[in-house]
Amino acid sequence: MTTICIKYFVIYYSITNLINSASQVFSRGGSVNPIAIEKQYSFNLGHQFPVVAKRGQGVYLWDDQGRRYIDCIGGHGVCNVGHCNPAVVKAISDQAKKLITAPDWMYNDMRSQCYKKLMSIAPPHIKKVFLCNSGTESVEAALKFSRSSTGKIQFIAAMNAFHGRSMGSLSATYNNTYKKYFKPLVPGFHHVPYNNSEALKHEVNRLKGTIAAIILEPLQGEGGVIPGKKEYFQAVEKLCRKEGILLIIDEVQTGFGRTGKMFCFEHFGIKPDILCTAKAIAGGVPMGATFCSAKIKVPKKAHGTTFGGNPLACAAAIATIEEIQKRRLADNAANVGGYFMRELKKISSPHIIEVRGMGLMIGICVKKPVYEVLDGLTKRGVLALAAGRNVLRFLPPLMITKKEVDVIVKAVKEVLG
Ligand SMILES: Cc1ncc(COP(=O)(O)O)c(C=O)c1O
DSSP states (O other): OHHHHHHHHHHHHHHHHHHHHHHHHHOBTTBOOHHHHHHHHSOOOSOOOSOOEEEEEBTEEEETTSOEEEESSHHHHTOTTOBTOHHHHHHHHHHHHHOSOOOTTSOOHHHHHHHHHHHHHSOTTEEEEEEESSHHHHHHHHHHHHHHHHSOOEEEEETTOOOOSSHHHHHHOOOHHHHGGGOSOOSOEEEEOTTOHHHHHHHHHHTTTOEEEEEEOSEESTTTOEEOOHHHHHHHHHHHHHHTOEEEEEOTTTTTTTTSSSSGGGGTTOOOSEEEEOGGGGTTSOOEEEEEETTOOOOTTSSOOSSTTOHHHHHHHHHHHHHHHHTTHHHHHHHHHHHHHHHHHHOOOTTEEEEEEETTEEEEEESSOHHHHHHHHHHTTEEOEESSSSEEEEOOOTTOOHHHHHHHHHHHHHHHO
């Protein structure tokens, strides 16, 4: 009797489970439910917004229920030229009909044009570019090239820095949340306080003669939207020149007009030996590029990638950079970003500690739990990101208008007021 009861219970339990998961999967208006499927099969590693992104145009994103959002996540700082920018869409579609893949074992017309375009926006001391597929790869190349060019192995990075999640770039990253499960990391990485040239000098003296490079973000993104100081970066450059250390500037998040100039380091008047870029470079198509000065030496076959510099991404990058230039998007980032920051600073709220940033990379340091604030904004049709535990981050497409900024500021007032 007991065996029969257990059998029936097991059958009943299995059927109920099946019905439950089927109804989860099919419960969104009778169609397949992407939220249930993604929850079931992905590792759910990030904070998932209850939004099914369906369609994008310019600064707007629509979900599967037809709701419209002003998108200040922008693909995580990728959509500088807006969602589905028509020029980028055309470039991708035209190229897709001709050739999608071509490894660098052979030459390619679109890639060669892309090299020329990238060189046209780089400062004159930059002589070579390594093309890859993401930010972490761009940083990984910078670290490897620094070792191959100097024969030295140590690196200095900043506290709160974020440089990526592969083993080298992760070793340069500061926050232990990203690192603790993956140790031992690459040896030779040392972290010093950001914007503090005395602390840096002290560390350089301690490691004298063994440092390949200093790697810094010109405005720390993931670490809490912390702008770098001009005097600090100038002092870092001077120290690098004096000690024969390479200077790597990581512009994966700040590049391509985001802070009001094509690259953020231009605000400081410095010359990085290596410049890491990715995210916005190709209007949403995965791509990275590591710009290098003549000091950088990489032996033949010492590095490479299958997809880096594929014609599809190269076509997208050319169209993206042309859009940034033609529409003067960096100037718009400076003007509208300045307005955005001034309007946010006018909000009187006990929950706001500080508003900071550059151009259209803006952070609000808050006293409330940041995900609660983000959920409140989502309900009001504004998507934004977190940067650490207590900073709200806005990375909108660069063609955003003051009128759209007013809508965002109103939503922030309602949530934090
Ligand atoms: C400054 C910086 N470097 C590197 C990365 C890593 O880029 P990816 O996620 O494309 O690997 C990021 C990503 O947010 C970043 O902000």
